[in-house]
Amino acid sequence: MATLEIKDLHVQVETESGPKPILNGVDLTIRSGETHAIMGPNGSGKSTLAYSIAGHPKYQVTSGSVSLDGEDLLEMTVDERARAGLFLAMQYPVEVPGVSVANFLRTAKTAIDGEAPKIRTWVKDVTTAMEKMQLDSSFVQRSVNEGFSGGEKKRAEIAQLELLNPKFAVLDETDSGLDIDALRVVSDGVNRFTGQGDRGVLLITHYTRILRYIKPDFVHVFVRGKVAEQGGPELAERLEAEGYDRYLRESAGA
Amino acid sequence: MTTTDTSTDRRPDGTDPERGVADIGPGATADSPPAGEPGGAVAGAIETSTTVASHLHPGGSFEVDDHPVPTGREEVWRFTPVKRLRPMFEPVPTDDLAVEHEVSVPHGVVQGVLAPGQAPRGTVLVPADRPAAIASAQAGEALHLQVPAEHVATEPIRITVTGRGADRRSNAHYVVEAGAHSEATVVLHHQGSAQHNANLEVVVGDGARLTVISVQDWDADALHTGQHEARVGRDASYQHIAVSFGGDVVRLQSNVSYAGPGGRAELLGLYFVDGGQHIEHRLFVDHNTPKSESNVDYRGALQGAGAHAVWIGDVLIRKAAEGIDTYESNRNLVLTDGCRADSVPNLEIETGEIAGAGHASTTGRFDDEQLFYLRSRGIDETEARRLVVHGFFADIIRRIGVDEVEELLLAAVERELEITVGVPAAPTA
Numbered sequence: 001m002a003t004l005e006i007k008d009l010h011v012q013v014e015t016e017s018g019p020k021p022i023l024n025g026v027d028l029t030i031r032s033g034e035t036h037a038i039m040g041p042n043g044s045g046k047s048t049l050a051y052s053i054a055g056h057p058k059y060q061v062t063s064g065s066v067s068l069d070g071e072d073l074l075e076m077t078v079d080e081r082a083r084a085g086l087f088l089a090m091q092y093p094v095e096v097p098g099v100s101v102a103n104f105l106r107t108a109k110t111a112i113d114g115e116a117p118k119i120r121t122w123v124k125d126v127t128t129a130m131e132k133m134q135l136d137s138s139f140v141q142r143s144v145n146e147g148f149s150g151g152e153k154k155r156a157e158i159a160q161l162e163l164l165n166p167k168f169a170v171l172d173e174t175d176s177g178l179d180i181d182a183l184r185v186v187s188d189g190v191n192r193f194t195g196q197g198d199r200g201v202l203l204i205t206h207y208t209r210i211l212r213y214i215k216p217d218f219v220h221v222f223v224r225g226k227v228a229e230q231g232g233p234e235l236a237e238r239l240e241a242e243g244y245d246r247y248l249r250e251s252a253g254a
Numbered sequence: 255m256t257t258t259d260t261s262t263d264r265r266p267d268g269t270d271p272e273r274g275v276a277d278i279g280p281g282a283t284a285d286s287p288p289a290g291e292p293g294g295a296v297a298g299a300i301e302t303s304t305t306v307a308s309h310l311h312p313g314g315s316f317e318v319d320d321h322p323v324p325t326g327r328e329e330v331w332r333f334t335p336v337k338r339l340r341p342m343f344e345p346v347p348t349d350d351l352a353v354e355h356e357v358s359v360p361h362g363v364v365q366g367v368l369a370p371g372q373a374p375r376g377t378v379l380v381p382a383d384r385p386a387a388i389a390s391a392q393a394g395e396a397l398h399l400q401v402p403a404e405h406v407a408t409e410p411i412r413i414t415v416t417g418r419g420a421d422r423r424s425n426a427h428y429v430v431e432a433g434a435h436s437e438a439t440v441v442l443h444h445q446g447s448a449q450h451n452a453n454l455e456v457v458v459g460d461g462a463r464l465t466v467i468s469v470q471d472w473d474a475d476a477l478h479t480g481q482h483e484a485r486v487g488r489d490a491s492y493q494h495i496a497v498s499f500g501g502d503v504v505r506l507q508s509n510v511s512y513a514g515p516g517g518r519a520e521l522l523g524l525y526f527v528d529g530g531q532h533i534e535h536r537l538f539v540d541h542n543t544p545k546s547e548s549n550v551d552y553r554g555a556l557q558g559a560g561a562h563a564v565w566i567g568d569v570l571i572r573k574a575a576e577g578i579d580t581y582e583s584n585r586n587l588v589l590t591d592g593c594r595a596d597s598v599p600n601l602e603i604e605t606g607e608i609a610g611a612g613h614a615s616t617t618g619r620f621d622d623e624q625l626f627y628l629r630s631r632g633i634d635e636t637e638a639r640r641l642v643v644h645g646f647f648a649d650i651i652r653r654i655g656v657d658e659v660e661e662l663l664l665a666a667v668e669r670e671l672e673i674t675v676g677v678p679a680a681p682t683a
Contacts, residue, residue: 054630082632094627098645107641108631
């Protein structure tokens with residue numbers, strides 16, 4: 001049983017006109033076995049939350065804490081956080097020319113596990129993970145994300161999720177830009193991951209569409225850098241019907 | 255735009271001849287100024303005749319005296335530390351102890367010598383600068399390697415040049431002739447230390463496929479100048495790969511012209527410049543026939559104070575060269591402060607009736623987003639940097655196709671990386 005705990009998190013970025021606050025006191029607790037959906041309008045700070053948890057240097061934490069099993073994640077480097085059990089599926093996965101997917105996956109797996117995977121089972125694991133995400137086996141010979149379509153990049157992220165099998169996964173708009181078939185493939189992958197029973201997911205999304213395939217235990221509405229409302233899956237249904245306007249009006253009037 | 259000013263490399267007012275510099279990429283740092291200079295757009299056409307070839311490359315000469323000792327202010331010398339290279343401007347004979355040549359020739363390839371003036375020596379290569387003229391004049395007998403027509407050499411031709419003293423001068427000339435429809439690979443490997451001044455003259459016969467790999471694996475105090483000049487036959491393929499790691503000052507020219515339509519040239523380069531080192535590659539592709547192709551791709555990494563890389567990529571598209579296709583690219587990866595990369599692509603175009611012409615140059619540091627992505631998967635910073643640098647060179651290394659050279663390269667990249675990026679993590683099974 002593990003816990004990812006975010007307390008009163010404040011984050012800013014440097015801009016030309018000085019520091020700009022984006023997160024204004026985020027509180028969120030995710031236990032293993034739970035799937036939390038974070039929904040919100042564009043610009044509400046959802047992606048900033050994802051990157052801040054993962055440790056992207058662009059985002060400065062000014063106060064608050066993020067801990068995984070009581071350990072302070074904010075004190076850790078980006079790679080230490082990953083080795084502690086955190087995974088971020090990115091909205092825009094980065095191309096790394098000249099580094100093959102096979103080499104990348106093996107290096108990452110070795111780093112996460114602290115030892116090299118056994119060659120015989122590993123090759124099979126990679127092939128299986130690729131097949132499940134409906135990625136051709138030739139992908140492992142290609143450079144990481146280079147020349148991949150938008151959908152292929154997202155599916156490759158979920159293949160990594162399955163192979164690295166972290167304690168907690170933050171999925172940053174993994175559903176955006178996917179056609180319905182790809183959305184189903186990606187959702188199946190996430191459901192296999194959560195189906196293990198002891199994994200936590202923070203699913204960040206703009207649309208309710210993916211929630212037809214991935215059932216969240218909790219839904220949080222994110223507005224202007226903090227959680228405006230939380231509830232169960234029924235909250236997502238209400239958002240689908242009403243949109244975010246109500247929160248934006250309330251927030252503006254506050 | 256018209257200029258006939260080809261008598262000097264530099265105009266009286268000190269400006270450069272017009273030159274086109276485009277697609278200069280982002281990320282140049284204060285220590286690595288963006289390539290090129292302010293100036294005109296893509297160079298305009300000039301009137302051509304047999305005597306006025308290119309203002310970038312005023313005709314060469316075999317006469318040493320036609321090439322004055324450079325001051326460093328000339329266009330073709332302005333990036334070069336001429337003081338450090340001074341011994342190479344002296345027309346002195348070869349010190350017999352300077353270098354050892356070891357030549358290994360696979361079955362079917364004929365090895366011989368060519369006296370000065372004995373064809374095909376001197377039919378392709380006309381010295382473009384003073385060291386090349388000295389090498390030509392002082393070399394005596396030239397090594398001559400002939401691949402007979404239609405012969406396919408299964409093993410590379412190997413020429414290993416081992417320097418025996420940084421104060422010893424060698425002048426050499428090598429001639430490689432690939433007969434029509436033959437296939438061969440030449441590996442020219444330089445090691446040890448010397449003042450090595452050598453020309454390589456290459457005749458690629460019609461339909462032949464020839465690869466030349468020149469590896470500069472010198473000790474830290476070597477000086478190396480040279481002109482590699484190839485003429486590519488009708489429908490022939492020529493690949494020249496320069497790999498420069500060692501040496502104090504290395505200044506190599508890799509030039510190509512065509513003997514008929516349909517020839518292809520691929521000029522690749524990979525270099526790693528350490529503190530205090532000067533590594534200079536100068537390319538000139540003379541598209542003098544229709545339907546010829548050229549592709550230039552040079553990549554280098556720089557680290558340490560005073561590391562200086564120079565890349566000059568000149569392409570001339572003559573009036574006759576209709577339907578040609580050319581692209582040249584130079585990328586520099588700056589690993590530390592205090593490095594300098596000069597990168598100057600030039601296109602000189604005399605006909606618009608072409609399939610394509612382009613160039614690109616980028617100089618930058620590590621891509622933070624790439625590092626973040628790799629590290630977000632648990633890979634530590636050192637390992638992430640190693641992956642990115644390997645990836646940066648991988649495209650070039652992959653295209654070499656000679657196992658021993660690929661291995662040598664990977665080992666050399668590894669060795670260089672240890673200096674700034676760190677030693678590898680515990681070996682993985």
